Amino acid sequence: xxxxxxxxxxxxxxxxxxxxxxxxxxxxxxxxxxxxxxxxxxxxxxxxxxxxxxxxxxxxxxxxxxxxxxxxxxxxxxxxxxxxxxxxxxxxxxxxxxxxxxxxxxxxxxxxxxxxxxxxxxxxxxxxxxxxxxxxxxxxxxxxxxxxxxxxxxxxxxxxxxxxxxxxxxxxxxxxxxxxxxxxxxxxxxxxxxxxxxxxxxxxxxxxxxxxxxxxxxxxxxxxxxxxxxxxxxxxxxxxxxxxxxxxxxxxxxxxxxxxxxxxxxxxxxxxxxxxxxxxxxxxxxxxxxxxxxxxxxxxxxxxxxxxxxxxxxxxxxxxxxxxxxxxxxxxxxxxxxxxxxxxxxxxx
Amino acid sequence: xxxxxxxxxxxxxxxxxxxxxxxxxxxxxxxxxxxxxxxxxxxxxxxxxxxxxxxxxxxxxxxxxxxxxxxxxxxxxxxxxxxxxxxxxxxxxxxxxxxxxxxxxxxxxxxxxxxx
Numbered sequence: 427x428x429x430x431x432x433x434x435x436x437x438x439x440x441x442x443x444x445x446x447x448x449x450x451x452x453x454x455x456x457x458x459x460x461x462x463x464x465x466x467x468x469x470x471x472x473x474x475x476x477x478x479x480x481x482x483x484x485x486x487x488x489x490x491x492x493x494x495x496x497x498x499x500x501x502x503x504x505x506x507x508x509x510x511x512x513x514x515x516x517x518x519x520x521x522x523x524x525x526x527x528x529x530x531x532x533x534x535x536x537x538x539x540x541x542x543x544x545x546x547x548x549x550x551x552x553x554x555x556x557x558x559x560x561x562x563x564x565x566x567x568x569x570x571x572x573x574x575x576x577x578x579x580x581x582x583x584x585x586x587x588x589x590x591x592x593x594x595x596x597x598x599x600x601x602x603x604x605x606x607x608x609x610x611x612x613x614x615x616x617x618x619x620x621x622x623x624x625x626x627x628x629x630x631x632x633x634x635x636x637x638x639x640x641x642x643x644x645x646x647x648x649x650x651x652x653x654x655x656x657x658x659x660x661x662x663x664x665x666x667x668x669x670x671x672x673x674x675x676x677x678x679x680x681x682x683x684x685x686x687x688x689x690x691x692x693x694x695x696x697x698x699x700x701x702x703x704x705x706x707x708x709x710x711x712x713x714x715x716x717x718x719x720x721x722x723x724x725x726x727x728x729x730x731x732x733x734x735x736x737x738x739x740x741x742x743x744x745x746x747x748x749x750x751x752x753x754x755x756x757x758x759x760x761x762x763x764x765x766x767x768x769x770x771x772x773x774x775x
Numbered sequence: 776x777x778x779x780x781x782x783x784x785x786x787x788x789x790x791x792x793x794x795x796x797x798x799x800x801x802x803x804x805x806x807x808x809x810x811x812x813x814x815x816x817x818x819x820x821x822x823x824x825x826x827x828x829x830x831x832x833x834x835x836x837x838x839x840x841x842x843x844x845x846x847x848x849x850x851x852x853x854x855x856x857x858x859x860x861x862x863x864x865x866x867x868x869x870x871x872x873x874x875x876x877x878x879x880x881x882x883x884x885x886x887x888x889x890x891x
Contacts, residue, residue, distance in 0.1 A: 738779065742877050746817055748884055753799065753810065759886040765783075769881060772779040 429453075431473040431531040436538055439687060440669045441555035441579075441587055443608050445538070446471035448590030449531060450616045452487075452520065455480035462616035466666075470534070471611065483524050488517045493592035497553045499604075500679050512588070515548070519585040527582045538583035547578030552682055553595070553606055554587050556671035559682040596623055596643065600633040604680055606671040607643055610687065614663035618654075625650045632716040632726060636672045640688055641730035642713040644668055648693035649706050665690055692736055695771050701763035708764055709733070712757075721751045741772045778870060782878035787862035790855040792882020797853065798836050799883060805847075807839035813883070816876045825872040826864070833860075 431449055435442045450462045450473045460476025498512050510518070520527070530536045540558075541547070550558035558577040579587075596607045609619060629650075632642045647668070655662060667687040673680035696702035709729055716726025725747050732740040751757040782788050799813050800806020812832040819825045840852035867875045 738874060738877065741779065742817075742873075745877060745880050745884060749799070749813065749880060752884065760884050762885050762888065765881065765885055766780065769780040769783050769878075770777055772777045774778045 429475045429479050429528070429532065431475070431528070432534040432536065433471040433473065433531060434537045435469055435471070436540055438550065438555040438558055440606070440608060440671055440685065441550055441558065442471065443610055443669055444554060444587040444590030444594065445583055446473060446590070446611060447594040447608070447619070448586035448588065449473055449527070451589055451593050452483060452524070452527070452586060453479060454616060455484040464611040464614050464616065466610060466612045479528070483520045487589060488513070491592070493595070496595065496597045497551065497588055497591045500552050502679065516585045516588045519581050520589070523582055527586065530582065539580045540577055542575045542577065544578040544580070546581060548581050548584035549576050550579055550584065552671070552673050552680060554591050556673060556682040556685045594619055594623060596626060598631050598633055598639045598643070600635065600639065602675050603636045603683065604673040604675065605636050605639050607640070608669050609647065609665040610667045610669055612664040612666045614665065618663040621654070622647060622650050630714065632713045634716050634723060634726060635730070637734060638713060638716060638726055638730040640668070640670055641733035642710070644688060644690060644693055644733060645706050645710050645713065648690070648697060649703065649710060652697050652703050652706070688734070692733065692771055696767055699767045699770070702767045704761065705764035705767040708760065721747060721754065721756055725751055725757070736771050737773050778874060779878060782866060782870060782875060783881055785862070785866060787855070787859040787866065788875065788878050789882060790859045791863055792879045793853060794836055794855050795832070795879055796883040796885070796887070798832070798839060805843055807835065809835050809839065811835070813880070816879060819872050819876050822867060822872055825867050825876070829860070829863070
């Protein structure tokens with residue numbers, strides 16, 4: 427039996443993408459399942475599964491790994507809590523309601539229920555979508571303390587979003603921030619984003635600031651995709667952006683800071699050019715050196731700004747710093763071709 | 776294609792950029808460590824300033840090339856031509872001095888190719 431599953435978007439971008447990844451990963455349970463494909467159709471994500479669908483949930487999904495800790499990092503477990511631990515909750519929901527989850531998502535009209543108050547609903551944690559967290563959407567007026575309200579969703583959508591977050595979210599913490607990243611699945615074959623995440627987990631993403639981490643992640647991701655494309659692979663995936671959420675570390679639980687979609691068109695432009703990969707490698711090296719305080723760190727900051735907004739002004743800042751670093755013999759000169767790729771993508775003022 | 780790339784590919788910019796690269800090079804490699812020209816070029820805003828900066832740069836570069844040729848008999852230092860200078864001024868008039876200066880400095884970041 428082949429299946430098509432519809433995940434209508436709610437406007438919470440990371441929550442939506444994680445639900446798509448989570449549902450597709452739930453289906454990756456048996457050898458009988460064929461290719462699993464996720465497509466972004468604008469108003470919904472479509473998950474297409476070839477082959478025979480598994481009849482139940484793979485218990486291996488709930489085996490301890492780092493991802494679980496990351497998803498529930500904002501949850502404080504109390505010994506006297508009446509509620510069960512969230513991980514156990516996910517396991518019970520998915521085990522008991524697996525068929526029902528598939529059935530509801532087979533209906534193109536199904537929309538997750540989201541609200542402030544919900545019977546049997548579950549909180550959308552910051553690690554799933556920061557914009558659903560307390561104190562993020564509401565204006566705080568006056569001196570009265572008000573935490574803001576938490577958003578809840580139906581338990582089935584919550585459970586699959588948790589699976590998506592555990593297995594597809596990339597987490598990078600810095601001294602004062604935690605960054606969650608997931609590539610938007612424009613048109614992907616399920617195991618490729620997992621392989622990319624595994625490849626990236628071996629790499630070091632510079633975490634001197636959330637901006638640098640985001641820019642460096644996009645550079646690394648483009649390099650990994652370019653390397654994988656060079657290797658023989660049957661199908662190739664497409665990503666148009668990276669969905670990111672930033673949390674701020676505090677003395678207590680992390681607090682929501684911001685989020686959005688970071689377009690990958692610049693990286694796409696780089697990779698269209700034969701020398702683009704070398705340009706990415708060079709920028710990667712600059713960012714890898716960003717831990718060293720002084721001119722190298724300033725270079726990492728300036729190149730991150732350029733990746734995020736490739737304006738002439740940002741380029742001039744990069745080149746001014748680079749030439750100073752060169753004079754003090756801290757960096758090597760550029761080869762002409764990779765620099766040309768960079769210049770081709772400087773936006774005209 | 777961006778304006779920046781168009782300028783970078785222009786031969787007048789390439790020749791003046793190469794001259795700037797040699798000018799800011801270390802003395803032990805035949806350079807002049809002329810960081811003044813670099814800083815002046817970075818901060819140039821208007822056409823008359825640009826012309827003034829180029830004039831000063833060429834004066835310094837001229838003395839550098841003379842010294843280079845004196846210290847290394849038989850070798851000739853690279854010099855941009857008069858046509859390059861005219862073309863560069865025309866480019867600055869049409870594109871603006873800021874972006875032309877940025878393209879010149881970009882050439883100074885490039886590793887010299889074999890034979891240069």
